[in-house]
Amino acid sequence: MNSVKRCDRDHISYAASDYLLGHIMSNLIIYDEQRQPRRLGEQIGRGGQGDIYALAENPNIVVKIFNQEKIQERGRELREKVFVQIRVLEDLIKSPYVTWPQIEVFDSNDQWIGYAMKKAKGLPLSNLAHPMLYLKYFPNIDRKGIVQILLHLLDTIDLLHKKGICLGDINLGNFLADPSTFKVYLIDTDSYQIRNGSQIYPCPVGRPEMTPVEHHGKDFRTITRTIESDLFSLAILMFQCLMLGQHPYSQVGGGNPVENLRKGNFPYGKGNPKPGEVGSLPPGPWYIIWSHLTFNVKSLFIKTLKEGVNDPSSRASVKEWRDVLQKYYFAIQRDYNTSEIRPAQPKTSRDSEDHS
Known part of the structure; x- marks a missing residue:
């Protein structure tokens, strides 16, 4: 399956990393699929799977950063599923009422940490x-x-x-x-x-x-x-x-x-x-x-x-x-x-x- 091959690229590691968590919280910088840095804004949500941040340059886009424990436990499975949502079911990205994953996001060590999506209203x-x-x-x-x-x-x-x-x-x-x-x-x-x-x-x-x-x-x-x-x-x-x-x-x-x-x-x-x-x-x-x-x-x-x-x-x-x-x-x-x-x-x- 193409998604598995894509997910295996870049020798991504899903090991727990204190550095990863500290990097996100102290610098609030993530990297998009082209490895361009993006600054996160305020935290607007928190859940059992991860935290939600506004994107500083565009408040209509938010980023979900999965919890360190979830990445350690289910990182490969989570990423593969998100990849399918983005690449195979990509037409749902256009739906104005579904906050569908749009792009993957990474940390400075090229580790996958979550995804970006439209901000929901209401x-x-x-x-x-x-x-x-x-x-x-x-x-x-x-x-x-x-x-x-x-x-x-x-x-x-x-x-x-x-x-x-x-x-x-x-x-x-x-x-x-x-x-x-x-x-x-x-x-x-x-x-x-x-x-x-x-x-x-x-x-x-x-x-x-x-x-x-x-x-x-x-x-x-x-x-x-x-x-x-x-x-x-x-x-x-x-x-x-x-x-x-x-x-x-x-x-x-x-x-x-x-x-x-x-x-x-x-x-x-x-x-x-x-x-x-x-x-x-x-x-x-x-x-x-x-x-x-x-x-x-x-x-x-x-x-x-x-x-x-x-x-x-x-x-x-x-x-x-x-x-x-x-x-x-x-x-x-x-x-x-x-x-x-x-x-x-x-x-x-x-x-x-x-x-x-």
Whole structure:
């Protein structure tokens, strides 16, 4: 494979080096693929895999420097995957909403240390899917705006799925929404599961509360994600965005969300325990908000998060979600459904009673 040959060039060493870390932090100089020096600006992010810096000469470009431990542990694998993203899937570099790796970066010893990418705009969806923070960070948003954000996110995920890419680690922290445009930017894309011929580069990370049951109890580095597993995680994320951050498997008694997820105990819809009983939805505004969702939106949540727990084939597709959310958007626009994010009273109509 060409990527392996390219990655073996320049006798790159992945050994741990105190000098490497000290060099980066003291001088803030990295080198691009033409071995031209580039000065880093302020640090704008930090994660388990590495740190993110703005490029001093162009703040619209950021650089991810992998942690020394990660380079020591998985350096060859990380670089090979990033190389495939840059060279084989290069058309995604042009996507304005995907922070795809653009060029490799090196230290002064010619050691590979990370990559450069476009800077994403916006704030984490965790600030939107929160009963208080959305008022501070998204002050002008209503329910119609939330639906716009989800529709835009679905379009970008559909683009990736059509290229055989699975996101894997879908959670509220890995998507940024612009409060002024309601566009969504995808970050942490080097964790995505990608393919190059028969070679699969897995998504090595994930959160149990966002992960379908078929992947529980397994090392994420050894599993193959599917579109269906992405659809399950995506449904949880969209539920959280529409329900002020509430996890769909939170309930009265009966264990934590991860335990309830594994059992398929989704407390919304007909046939569930009455409010206050064990297994019912938790106290708070959740029933009221749920009642204001359209019948079709509620149906897809039930289809995916209840019926689809142990049957991946029954999970709602991106197209199905897009169709029902588009109709939900128009229903809000025409005042058939409330635009309030936190309505005070439940909706009393046949639409809400069908899946109450």
